[in-house]
Amino acid sequence: GESVGLHLPTLSVQEGDNSIINCAYSNSASDYFIWYKQESGKGPQFIIDIRSNMDKRQGQRVTVLLNKTVKHLSLQIAATQPGDSAVYFCAENQGGATNKLIFGTGTLLAVQP
């Protein structure tokens, strides 16, 4: 099902530190996972994705780790910058032909200068 929460978990980090944002997904049949960044008043912006046949994928300053055994996904941001401050969502594609994405609760990343 879909995750909806009244309070966004918040991660507060110092500028320059590394950030790790975690996500638990619900469906073991999900075969594709995406991390999105959402700034205030805007739509989600694609960051990085990973398929279920992989356990790690790296991009520019970001790394996604997938642990299918415990249905856990993480996003690591290296050398966090003030511009990284936003809400981060993981999304799972539950497989099949529909390509529907189910979003996690989201985490607010607050970068302190």
Added chain:
Amino acid sequence: GAVVSQHPSWVICKSGTSVKIECRSLDFQATTMFWYRQFPKQSLMLMATSNEGSKATYEQGVEKDKFLINHASLTLSTLTVTSAHPEDSSFYICSARDEGQNNQPQHFGDGTRLSIL
């Protein structure tokens, strides 16, 4: 590439008004688009899947007569909130994927803020 555009960005209108929101894929075609709703400090909730040339598929609990979806071309889907009331006030977001390319993620529009007075 893979730009999704929504219009309008903001709508403020009186209770009872019907409001149409457009979602366009600017540089690709999409037989399928998705409509989401987001309340403040909450996640995106999938409302429906818009299918080009056929009926939309609605998620459980979403009233199809309240939220009319039309996907008449490969680059345009519209969501009409009929007889809107204050409880319909929300942030509505659409997404689409470039189906002409393999392994592409969903890309999102910048949303439409709907405020019903």
